[in-house]
Amino acid sequence: MSSNPLRHALARMGGRDPHEQHRTATPLELFFDLTFVIAFGVAGAQFAHEIAEAHFLPGLLGFSFAMFAVIWAWINFTWFASAYDTDDWVFRVVTMVQIVGVLILAMGIEPMFHSIVEGQHVDNRVIVGGYVLMRLALVTQWIRASRQDPARRVTCLRYAKYLAAVQLGWIALLVIEMDVATTFLLTVPLIILEMATPYAAERGARTPWHAHHIAERYGLLAIIALGECLIGAIETLRAIVANHGWSVDAALVGFGGTALAFGMWWVYFLLPAGRALHHRRHRSFVFGYGHIPVFAAIAATGAGLHVAAYYIDHEAHISAAAVVASIAVPVAVFKLALTWLHGVMVGPDRVVTAVAAGVLALLAGAVGLAAAGASVPVSLMVIVLAVAASVVVDERRGAIASRTR
Helix, strand or coil: CCCCCCCCCCCCCCCCCCCCCCCCCCCHHHHHHHHHHHHHHHHHHHHHHHHCCCCCCHHHHHHHHHHHHHHHHHHHHHHHHHHHCCCCHHHHHHHHHHHHHHHHHHHHHHHHHHHHHHHCCCCCCHHHHHHHHHHHHHHHHHHHHHHHHHHHHHHHHHHHHHHHHHHHHHHHHCCCCCCCCHHHHHHHHHHHHHHHHHHHHHHCCCCCCCCHHHHHHHHHHHHHHHHHHHHEEEHHHHHHHHHCCHHHHHHHHHHHHHHHHHHHHHCCCCCCCHHHHHCCCHHHHHHHHHHHHHHHHHHHHHHHHHHHHHHHHHCCCCHHHHHHHHHHHHHHHHHHHHHHHHHHHHCCCHHHHHHHHHHHHHHHHHHHHHHCCCHHHHHHHHHHHHHHHHHHHEEEEHHHHHHHH
């Protein structure tokens, strides 16, 4: 660190110690995460609106595109900061540029959804513009690291070159106006190239990221995404109270939405992420990429609860079964993704797999109940029961294991 008395004077970006004691998220990282609250909120609200209007495929396409842009940008910043965060004034200013990029991206989510629904072309100008701004700021950080970390110069330059090259593709997609199908067809190879960049860049000297710091950062983003579930629960409760006053249904929705978010939080943190990543650093790509469906599923669950609010407000044009499915399907994706991550990071476990199968069966049962005429609040309680059962089984196993040691 610099001996300059200025607290945030320039510091050499030589790489952090991957085994640094008591490494935690910085105030700047937490501030950076706040912008993703906005992005998740806008994407979730737009997704809920399109599902309520029975625009299932356009809504899913828009949500998937927005979620990839948001989550992937966050992942790249997080791993870079874990390895090279100097917290000097240059790092802070460049991070501010990335924050601006996130906010611009969030502003572009709504027009992008609308254009996909209209079906003429994809209005991705603002969302891609914000994304490219974030990525170019990250390229600047990698160039700085390449100059100040000679041992990993080649790796850092690879990151800078590959990221810059992919952004040219996004800019081309931004300039050329095409129909929806062609746009998404050309988006697929760009996404593949984006995801291949870290793997290709780290062929040799690896960046010095910190396992427990990464695990904490991922946990924090999961909590931010879970905030969407709580907002969705409150919206649904508000809709019931506004239309019918306080009732048993209102109590079920208030409890069910909160319990669902709490249960998903509990299930997520059953994975000993920091310890597993520390001992299996070679599986970092699986850990990092495997969280994309986890975060997207959490945000989609919040959107599903918003759909329930639309339905209760008589503003949805879908059946009760479709409403319940809009909650149950993302919960199923969440559970499956975490079960897979558990198997990869900790090792195969038949009980964990069996519990996941049981959860899926209960989730399907919730949709079936709604199709058979059960109310949305009652069906929601079955979804809560599925998540709660998963927690109970895992906790009982942990208690038995601790007694037998």
